[in-house]
Amino acid sequence: MKxxxxxxxxxRETSELINGIFAQNFGNSVLSKMEDSAVVPVNGNGCGKIxxxxxxxxxTPLFFKGGxxxxxxxxxxxxxxxxxxxxxxxxxxxxxxxxxADTEDLEKIARSMQNTAEEAGVMIVAGDTKVIEGNGxxxxxxxxxGFLKETMQxxxxxxxxxxxxxxxxxxxxxxxxxxxxxxxxxxxxxSDCAPLGEMVGRMQKEGVEIHTMRDVTRGGLATVLNEISDxxxxxxxxxxxxxxxxxxxxxxxxxLGLDPFYMGNExxxxxxxxxxxxxxxxxxxxxxxxxxxxAIIGEVTGSGEKVTVETALGGKRILSVLYGEGxxxxx
Amino acid sequence: MKxxxxxxxxxRETSELINGIFAQNFGNSVLSKMEDSAVVPVNGNGCGKIxxxxxxxxxTPLFFKGGxxxxxxxxxxxxxxxxxxxxxxxxxxxxxxxxxADTEDLEKIARSMQNTAEEAGVMIVAGDTKVIEGNGxxxxxxxxxGFLKETMQxxxxxxxxxxxxxxxxxxxxxxxxxxxxxxxxxxxxxSDCAPLGEMVGRMQKEGVEIHTMRDVTRGGLATVLNEISDxxxxxxxxxxxxxxxxxxxxxxxxxLGLDPFYMGNExxxxxxxxxxxxxxxxxxxxxxxxxxxxAIIGEVTGSGEKVTVETALGGKRILSVLYGEGxxxxx
Numbered sequence: 001m002k003x004x005x006x007x008x009x010x011x012r013e014t015s016e017l018i019n020g021i022f023a024q025n026f027g028n029s030v031l032s033k034m035e036d037s038a039v040v041p042v043n044g045n046g047c048g049k050i051x052x053x054x055x056x057x058x059x060t061p062l063f064f065k066g067g068x069x070x071x072x073x074x075x076x077x078x079x080x081x082x083x084x085x086x087x088x089x090x091x092x093x094x095x096x097x098x099x100x101a102d103t104e105d106l107e108k109i110a111r112s113m114q115n116t117a118e119e120a121g122v123m124i125v126a127g128d129t130k131v132i133e134g135n136g137x138x139x140x141x142x143x144x145x146g147f148l149k150e151t152m153q154x155x156x157x158x159x160x161x162x163x164x165x166x167x168x169x170x171x172x173x174x175x176x177x178x179x180x181x182x183x184x185x186x187x188x189x190x191s192d193c194a195p196l197g198e199m200v201g202r203m204q205k206e207g208v209e210i211h212t213m214r215d216v217t218r219g220g221l222a223t224v225l226n227e228i229s230d231x232x233x234x235x236x237x238x239x240x241x242x243x244x245x246x247x248x249x250x251x252x253x254x255x256l257g258l259d260p261f262y263m264g265n266e267x268x269x270x271x272x273x274x275x276x277x278x279x280x281x282x283x284x285x286x287x288x289x290x291x292x293x294x295a296i297i298g299e300v301t302g303s304g305e306k307v308t309v310e311t312a313l314g315g316k317r318i319l320s321v322l323y324g325e326g327x328x329x330x331x
Numbered sequence: 332m333k334x335x336x337x338x339x340x341x342x343r344e345t346s347e348l349i350n351g352i353f354a355q356n357f358g359n360s361v362l363s364k365m366e367d368s369a370v371v372p373v374n375g376n377g378c379g380k381i382x383x384x385x386x387x388x389x390x391t392p393l394f395f396k397g398g399x400x401x402x403x404x405x406x407x408x409x410x411x412x413x414x415x416x417x418x419x420x421x422x423x424x425x426x427x428x429x430x431x432a433d434t435e436d437l438e439k440i441a442r443s444m445q446n447t448a449e450e451a452g453v454m455i456v457a458g459d460t461k462v463i464e465g466n467g468x469x470x471x472x473x474x475x476x477g478f479l480k481e482t483m484q485x486x487x488x489x490x491x492x493x494x495x496x497x498x499x500x501x502x503x504x505x506x507x508x509x510x511x512x513x514x515x516x517x518x519x520x521x522s523d524c525a526p527l528g529e530m531v532g533r534m535q536k537e538g539v540e541i542h543t544m545r546d547v548t549r550g551g552l553a554t555v556l557n558e559i560s561d562x563x564x565x566x567x568x569x570x571x572x573x574x575x576x577x578x579x580x581x582x583x584x585x586x587l588g589l590d591p592f593y594m595g596n597e598x599x600x601x602x603x604x605x606x607x608x609x610x611x612x613x614x615x616x617x618x619x620x621x622x623x624x625x626a627i628i629g630e631v632t633g634s635g636e637k638v639t640v641e642t643a644l645g646g647k648r649i650l651s652v653l654y655g656e657g658x659x660x661x662x
Binding site: 010011 | 336337341364366368369370373384389410415426456465468472486545548549550558657660
């Protein structure tokens with residue numbers, strides 16, 4: 001069935017769409033009340049704080065090797081909450097559907113969202129659907145709430161000179177998978193799209209003193225590190241040969257002239273940790289489901305310094321943020 | 332300036348857009364940390380519960396008499412939280428911009444969001460921006476968190492036979508304003524787009540026993556009452572001559588053959604209250620900024636009955652939900 005403007009009216013057709021697809025897949029005791037707001041408990045977090053985040057997803061194509069817009073929309077928001085040191089709990093999702101969108105696709109996407117939510121341990125508690133004119137596009141906003149521990153002290157302003165920078169796995173997989181799908185190039189590259197709760201939880205449980213966490217998404221590693229550098233005032237220095245990139249992505253980048261430093265990922269994070277905890281953090285990452293290729297990639301340098309990368313030959317260059325459009329509609 | 336795909340890259344241009352427009356207008360201590368998640372306190376609500384909601388806004392045109400997509404996006408989410416009995420506190424906003432969107436418009440919209448947030452007593456704590464191909468469209472998702480009082484017991488399942496139904500003001504203003512703008516009809520009709528916190532707070536403070544609250548948006552009064560009827564199992568009976576509709580909107584509807592029962596509003600609510608509290612609720616509404624035309628419009632009837640309306644001449648007809656598209660992109 002194709003979506004029509006009537007599905008956005010708020011009347012019978014909207015209700016059929018919601019009951020037929022969303023309620024079927026997201027069904028839980030909170031959502032199924034179908035009130036205008038979801039009411040959820042915040043007891044038991046032993047702290048008076050929550051984390052909130054929002055992210056919209058406009059990726060094209062909707063389905064790609066290793067994931068789909070639904071999985072992406074849950075992982076993106078879950079990972080943003082994790083990076084602030086919170087335990088993700090509740091998600092809302094807002095669909096903007098273009099007229100002509102396929103309800104079978106929507107059904108697959110909703111199922112994928114629910115599966116990913118279960119994997120990540122979060123509940124989808126509220127939703128909204130709007131319809132606009134167009135050519136069958138599907139856009140998803142997910143917003144989320146997570147609980148913070150009172151002891152949690154992470155943030156872009158918390159890293160300091162001497163800290164060690166870890167990257168949880170290979171760069172560029174998601175970006176290369178989307179680009180391959182869009183250019184109809186056949187290869188083995190899969191999106192890395194994944195929720196990182198297990199990895200973060202393991203580091204926290206083992207007592208790693210994590211100063212800063214950030215997922216490496218749009219803009220790539222270079223942009224993320226520059227943002228942290230801007231906030232903290234510290235420089236960073238990376239060892240180029242330590243940056244993990246898969247053989248396939250390396251070859252793909254060579255052919256197309258892409259730089260993995262600027263490529264988006266959807267299941268990779270950096271952790272900036274106390275120097276003495278770097279090896280512990282590394283083993284935590286490597287023991288986690290999505291962290292087997294984790295590596296120590298560099299260190300935080302002094303205040304006022306820049307983000308730099310040292311090549312295998314000993315050269316050193318400044319790594320600036322992404323200019324221009326990169327690959328649009330990657331997430 | 333026109334939005335380009337580069338504004339959605341996550342790199343320098345995205346950051347310029349965010350700092351230049353959003354941070355300028357939404358600037359507050361939480362948002363300005365520019366982390367992936369906002370961290371906010373939930374202390375002091377004396378309860379272990381929060382309310383969460385999400386809503387996307389795709390209204391066209393972006394600016395209309397009485398409001399704009401920005402004011403709408405704050406009011407819609409604030410009102411959804413209020414209707415669950417919560418005190419709205421924090422909003423997130425996700426922008427999806429079509430290439431070619433005008434940054435001056437965006438600036439006006441951001442300012443309007445901030446003004447409305449201040450009026451409603453909420454803080455915009457997190458944001459996200461994506462860019463897609465298109466013709467300059469602007470879409471906004473707002474998601475929100477509110478605090479609940481432990482004593483608060485409202486819901487579509489809480490109303491019962493004998494309860495009185497109040498409507499906070501004239502029906503159809505928003506719908507008629509959008510339709511007028513789209514058809515380029517010159518008239519005096521303004522959108523009713525408004526946050527309803529003062530009104531709800533006044534009823535709560537005065538101790539009105541409110542069983543159900545609902546804002547009367549997409550699908551109109553008829554659809555909203557049918558939804559409550561479906562959930563509660565109760566019927567409802569309205570007195571047609573008591574339903575407030577302004578002279579201008581009545582004339583507009585007569586000419587175009589529209590039915591105010593199915594027209595969307597953005598600053599109107601119904602409250603279903605204990606019979607003995609109906610007059611108190613009415614004076615609370617009428618004393619509130621957006622409630623001077625409030626009226627008692629009917630009552631809740633027995634289990635298994637339908638939503639009906641009695642005409643001035645004594646006839647009775649069944650009021651069903653909206654079928655078909657009504658007016659798309661009204662909110």
